[in-house]
Amino acid sequence: MSQHETAARQMTEPDPATEAARAWPSATRREAGPDGAGAQVAAVARPAIRLESLNAFYGDHQAVKDVSLEFTAGEATAIIGPSGCGKSTMVRCINRMHEEIPGARIEGRVMLGDIDLHGRDVDVVAVRRVVGMVFQKPNPFPTMSVFDNVAAGLRFTGTPRGEIDARVQGALEDAGLWNEVKDRLGRPGTGLSGGQQQRLCIARALAVDPDVLLMDEPCSALDPVATLRIEELIADLKQRVTIAIVTHNMQQAARVADTTAFMLAGELVEHDETNRIFTNPSDDRTEQYVTGKFG
């Protein structure tokens, strides 16, 4: 198996590369015009993600119950709630990873702008490109160099060879990692520190120019300094990429998120401005959770 095939497997994308190159519906892609003006339009025109009565099941067990929630473009939305309340399941529905689990299914809709991401004519590989994901434990492709980790998704989605170097550098810059790795691009990605590996995974996700970045407890394996770097990055990135971040750390939600959603036992209890969730929530259960009475 080639490195790229390995990468494809690790990204849990079952379709071959030819499928990956299939064009994403043109309505969601906006290119910069010759004067660069289009780039600004793109910055404000990123679509929101909207969950509409989302239910998610593992066999008979319902992990997400009738959740309707909008992730506003240009903002970071935090998802908080006790362990097992369905946070990871909910975000895995957004990039269609949930359906890969045998017996798992969803009801309801996940809309990106006006596209139903679970629609019959929507290619799962295209969804994974438009909706990037960063996991709890940094997971660079173990056999690949720093460079190839970032280039993997680009090659997989058919980016012309001549563009790859610049795109890799741009993604590493966007992830705040370029200066630390520019002299070791050929070395294994797994040789980096934990925080650098997580930023490498963010660069890998950003390289294909996603509209949405899902982050499932992205700092829980990192030290406080590395955590701060990621939080600073989120503040920059959210202007271009709609961000959903699951976090156990309420201070982190308060620092990075414009709005916060509180989940309990698969249900969305409330979603409001972060400040309000932490100081004056409407639901007693939210109040009890944020003041540490359970969870």
Ligand code: ADP
């Ligand atoms: P959280 O991320 O909030 O901790 P999860 O989404 O991981 O919660 O889990 C929500 C519920 O779904 C839990 O009851 C959990 O046991 C169940 N669950 C999660 N993953 C699976 C799976 N692969 N198979 C069966 N049940 C699962």
Ligand code: MG
């Ligand atoms: Mg989880």
